Amino acid sequence: MSYDIAVIPGDGIGNEVVDATESLMIDLAASHDVEIQTTQFDWGSERYLEEGALMPEDGLDTLEEFDSILLGAVGHPEVPDHVTLRNLRLPITKGFNQHICKRPSYLFEGVQSPLRGYSGGDIDLVVYRQNTEGEYADVGGREHQGFSNEVAVQSAVYTREGTEAIVRAAFEAATERRGKLTNITKSNAQAYGMVFWDEVVQEISEEYPNVTVERLLVDAGSMDFVRRPDEFDVVVASNLFGDILTDIGGIISGSLGIAPSTNINPSGEYPSMFEPVHGSAFDIMGEGIANPVGMLLSMSLMFEHLDEDELAETLWNGVAEQLADSDAPRTPDIGGNATTLDVAGDLEERLLQ
Amino acid sequence: MSYDIAVIPGDGIGNEVVDATESLMIDLAASHDVEIQTTQFDWGSERYLEEGALMPEDGLDTLEEFDSILLGAVGHPEVPDHVTLRNLRLPITKGFNQHICKRPSYLFEGVQSPLRGYSGGDIDLVVYRQNTEGEYADVGGREHQGFSNEVAVQSAVYTREGTEAIVRAAFEAATERRGKLTNITKSNAQAYGMVFWDEVVQEISEEYPNVTVERLLVDAGSMDFVRRPDEFDVVVASNLFGDILTDIGGIISGSLGIAPSTNINPSGEYPSMFEPVHGSAFDIMGEGIANPVGMLLSMSLMFEHLDEDELAETLWNGVAEQLADSDAPRTPDIGGNATTLDVAGDLEERLLQ
């Protein structure tokens, strides 16, 4: 098989983790007789600062030709964050109907959780985050600035299509995994959007009688990610709640630096996008110490999505074995003092020699 | 001095924690020559199930005559949560302009945090949560149910008055405390409500040049409550973000069962309301094992609000000394096997004999 992959390194450490891992991905695939062609796009905040747009107007048309997209990270101290979002991630996720953001949190052997009493394997959950609407719908408005009692309104929009897509994907995943689904809601305070959300979960649950459904308010759910993370299997959440929970999921499994993320177009009509959960992290940019694991695991999830299961497993297990090996290089965020390149180089030796 | 306090035990363990602590509060006050008159109201979900309303129509008029309100907890498995909210808490907090929800998270000596490496005193932060609007504005709507692509909209409403009130209170608190304020936002995804919020924080910060302001997106903030809780001092957040963060704040400081909460009307025109953060907890109702500490600390914060500082400190320090004493009774949520009444009784002995 052969795949064309669009690579957008983006900003900050996005470049560093792409640089360190791209050839490893290509070489590993080749060793399994899979040909990967990558095309890099220098889209991101630097481009915005020079040309006024993070990506070209026909960016989506360009990306549409590819089998998958790999994204490093976007975000820049000199560009307002919502400009970045509106100009790059929203157009891609929304434009390509990537309704499904799947984010596993797994506490690997050899990685220390900040939570007492948790060690390798104890945390093994996956969040299915709605990825195209909800609280990120970018709908709202403001009164004239400076009015003495000025009002701003921010509206969350939930559609049946967008909600059903994520809920169905979550139930499917629960069926494949341990058969438990936790529905994160806030219907006690949000009687329109979240009551609707709960109804969709209820309806679809009837098609999956073998899945046990638990319902948690987002405040209790966030607390329970800290209190009893081992009891979660599949978690389904709105865009914003999924955003919050996956950052907590990242830290309880050791570091945001190892968390992978996928943005899936369920119909397969458009390419899906894969990226680490971490951001552009300008505070450590240039130091060469960004953790490449989030990107590597995202590549593994890309292989899985492309039905290259053997490749996906080889890469995932290689990372897992490296993390479990206390002599292997690791970056500072998980207690080591190695560089991004050290970690990628060591993994290359493990997998390709 | 003498005060009239309205007491609404509410539902589930709300009744148990009120029953266990009310006379202690009255007797402790009396021993400091402060007279407390309490009037109990049997408002809550049982009343709703019988009479169709959690409180009478003239409930606010009744409450307005009191100096403060103590609330146990509301919420019942047979009443939809948003009905409970709309019928009791929202009318009170909103009707009495209780813009400010102040919730300290303090890791007491003798209480174990689920976070590695944290012990007594290491966590000492306070969240100032907007309490009357934002994501709880109860504004929105739905298309006709069952439309193939049905849409639901949930709007968050931020007013200058409501936002300024909480931001100002937070800056004042930071001035009294360690001089640091963390602004929780999500302006990268919410370009109307949260950009407005950030502007208000920016404007008011100019009046407080001695306060250091840090800005964190809510996902990163939630993660950092787990990663580096000792670095927070005052945290200011919207209604929903404050809801989430204070549950995380509760668990990292040992248990939601010890977290107190205040709903303050800043002008003093209306009574303020004090309540533990925990809910009605039907799962443990009737077992007599609810932690009374959240209620006791809420009573201490009520005394503080009434300018009875000595009483407030006596009660707070009494609880702290009891928690620090490994021989003292404690409830199961913090690792003991004592009952609500054991804990309250022991504290009574410590403070009144």
Ligand SMILES: CC(C)[C@H](C(=O)O)[C@@H](O)C(=O)O
């Ligand atoms: C960069 C930002 C817009 C994004 C989000 O809020 O979704 C990030 O936090 C994430 O989780 O991928």
Ligand SMILES: CC(C)[C@H](C(=O)O)[C@@H](O)C(=O)O
């Ligand atoms: C009971 C519920 C409406 C409430 C809230 O969401 O504010 C609770 O979670 C809290 O934090 O006091």
